[in-house]
């Protein structure tokens with residue numbers, strides 16, 4: 409392609425965008441809605457994954473043993489735990505270690521104890537690979553001989569397991585519908601543009617325009633629309649993300665266990681991806697239409 | 705007899721490059737089954753001026769469309785400017801069309817662009833540089849006598865002026881062959897004469913010119929080659945001919 413054909417294509421594409429203003433606005437709005445929903449969905453999904461991962465590192469199951477248990481049995485239980493696939497890592501906290509930790513908290517009061525009051529408090533601290541499997545592990549451990557008590561953190565695990573798959577499907581459904589509508593609208597915009605310029609196209613063909621030369625501006629026009637349609641929701645989401653995460657962290661202290669990803673960590677991927685999708689919608693929505701209507 | 709005829713054909717076929725238009729046994733039938741052109745044989749040498757006449761529905765526009773490769777013939781041989789239009793690849797049609805200029809009865813100008821842009825358009829499409837465009841367009845506009853109106857929109861021009869813009873657009877790429885389908889059909893006597901004078905000038909400068917017309921007076925006055933089509937067939941082909949008398 410000659411460089412002046414390139415500039416001609418850009419110029420004509422921009423003119424096309426401005427020519428059918430209302431079609432452009434409607435199409436941009438639909439693509440924006442599509443990518444806005446998509447953006448919300450992915451920011452939430454990415455944050456959930458991040459929070460789960462954090463939680464997995466912090467959430468632990470603690471296992472206490474029967475009184476008077478032998479050191480061999482403790483070791484055996486450790487091996488059983490180590491064989492479980494849900495388990496990321498585990499460590500033995502002996503009664504002495506437990507007391508040491510606790511005496512630090514007590515400070516000088518600790519000195520008044522002559523015996524270890526936590527004699528029976530040796531335990532395994534188990535960190536999970538996958539928090540949602542916590543209950544599975546717990547019910548297994550229930551059946552293991554020599555275990556007296558299991559401490560688990562119900563709140564986090566249950567919350568994370570409870571993320572509703574139905575919601576995910578609804579989101580995906582909405583996105584797909586909006587995608588389809590976007591492509592349909594782009595189709596219309598381009599068909600409209602072609603019919604308005606039918607005469608011009610005929611003349612172009614008479615004076616020896618190549619198919620590419622005739623078609624390219626329409627495809628480019630649709631790609632510009634796609635790009636604008638993607639840029640708007642990204643800008644909006646970036647802005648809203650900052651506000652939303654600040655608001656949650658400041659006003660809802662009880663949710664402070666939620667640590668959000670910094671905006672940039674998400675948007676550095678989301679923005680280019682969405683822009684590509686927008687441009688892609690424009691390209692797909694126009695390319696075949698242009699081929700169908702410009703059999704010239 | 706048959707021998708000599710074949711020989712003659714061979715010599716002609718070898719010299720297709722001598723002809724701007726070379727048609728042999730060309731047939732075209734539309735989907736409704738009515739033959740629009742049948743067994744057309746027409747050879748036009750480079751530099752000729754040819755009128756094509758005939759009553760409405762005779763097939764004149766169909767012939768022009770075949771020459772533009774807007775339509776494809778059903779059978780026969782068609783060479784235009786050396787391009788074999790019976791098996792030209794789709795991708796080469798633009799290249800072929802750039803060797804032509806076309807003018808229609810209804811001008812077909814771009815309404816939203818001024819005179820200069822309408823003419824420059826043909827050069828843009830042919831991917832000429834801005835520098836070439838700035839050099840060529842004013843020259844061609846003064847040739848057709850519209851240098852002073854380059855900023856006018858088509859609506860602001862008289863019919864004759866509009867047709868001169870269309871002619872300038874057809875000529876700006878320096879075509880070897882100019883095809884005009886009733887170029888003066890919408891014009892009065894004065895403007896008709898003006899357009900014809902321009903066509904003659906163009907022809908004198910070496911361009912082959914083929915003009916479809918209804919204007920019997922004009923044809924009789926100009927003493928050019930006249931091809932008459934009747935019901936899809938060439939019924940006469942005269943050097944220095946006149947308008948074929950129907951009765």
Ligand SMILES: Nc1ncnc2c1ncn2[C@@H]1O[C@H](COP(=O)(O)OP(=O)(O)OP(=O)(O)O)[C@@H](O)[C@H]1O
Nearest residue numbers: 734735736740758759760761762763764765766767
């Ligand atoms: N696209 C088409 N489909 C079917 N028939 C057609 C088509 N175009 C032309 N015809 C028929 O072919 C015949 C020749 O038409 P053409 O337009 O070539 O006539 P013409 O000589 O240019 O007439 P006019 O002087 O009125 O312009 C006519 O009978 C017409 O009805």
Ligand SMILES: [Mg+2]
Nearest residue numbers: 764765766885
């Ligand atoms: Mg006609």
